[in-house]
Amino acid sequence: MTHYQINPTWNHVDPVTVEQAAALMAGVNPDDVVFNPPRLKEPLYLKNNAKELGNEKVGEIRTCFTMLKNAITGAILKANNKITDRSMHHWSSIYIHREYLIKWLKNIKYNDKFFNPKLENDIVADKYAFLDPKHPRYSAELAMAVEAWEALEGQDTAKGREIEAWLEAHYRHYPNFTYSTKAINRIRTVVGWNPGGHGSSGN
Numbered sequence: 001m002t003h004y005q006i007n008p009t010w011n012h013v014d015p016v017t018v019e020q021a022a023a024l025m026a027g028v029n030p031d032d033v034v035f036n037p038p039r040l041k042e043p044l045y046l047k048n049n050a051k052e053l054g055n056e057k058v059g060e061i062r063t064c065f066t067m068l069k070n071a072i073t074g075a076i077l078k079a080n081n082k083i084t085d086r087s088m089h090h091w092s093s094i095y096i097h098r099e100y101l102i103k104w105l106k107n108i109k110y111n112d113k114f115f116n117p118k119l120e121n122d123i124v125a126d127k128y129a130f131l132d133p134k135h136p137r138y139s140a141e142l143a144m145a146v147e148a149w150e151a152l153e154g155q156d157t158a159k160g161r162e163i164e165a166w167l168e169a170h171y172r173h174y175p176n177f178t179y180s181t182k183a184i185n186r187i188r189t190v191v192g193w194n195p196g197g198h199g200s201s202g203n
Contacts, residue, residue: 015095022065140177
C-alpha cells in the first residue's frame with residue numbers, strides 16, 4: 001500500500017464542515033470521502049487512493065462523525081450555524097471553526113494527528129509532570145525511583161547493589177531530597193522489580 005497523506009492545503013481551510021472534520025480527524029482527505037444520506041445502502045465510502053485504507057478507516061471516520069454530531073447537538077462543541085431539526089439531516093451545511101474544534105479535541109484528549117499533532121507529546125509531558133520539582137505534589141523519592149528504574153530497566157543483572165550505586169551517584173540532582181540510609185533503602189525496595197531474582201532489591 002502506498003503511503004497515504006492528507007493534502008497540506010487542508011491546514012488552511014477554516015471553518016470546516018462536520019463531514020470534513022470527521023474525515024480529517026481520521027486522517028483522510030475529505031475529498032476522498034463520500035457521505036451519502038443514511039437511507040442509502042452505502043452511506044459512507046472511500047474513493048481514489050483512500051480506497052486502500054480499507055473498511056477499518058471507514059469505521060474510524062464514522063465514529064469521528066458520530067463524536068462530532070453528538071458534541072454539537074449536546075452543545076459541547078460550538079458550530080457556526082444554528083442547529084435545527086432540518087440542519088441535523090444536512091451536516092455538510094454545518095460549519096465549525098478550527099479554534100473551537102481544536103479546543104474541544106484537547107478537552108477530550110483526542111489525538112487525531114491532524115488538528116492536534118502535538119497532543120500526544122503533551123499527554124506524555126502531563127504523565128511525567130511528577131518529575132518536575134515545581135509541581136505542587138513533587139516527591140524527590142518518587143522521581144528518583146522512577147528514573148532509577150528507567151535507567152536500569154535494560155540491565156537484567158542489576159540487583160540491589162547496582163540500584164543503590166545509581167541512587168548514590170544521582171541523589172544530589174534531586175531538590176528537597178534529604179539523604180539517609182533509610183531513604184535510599186526505601187527507594188531501592190521500590191525499584192527492585194523482581195524480588196529474589198535479577199533486578200531484586202537484594203544484594
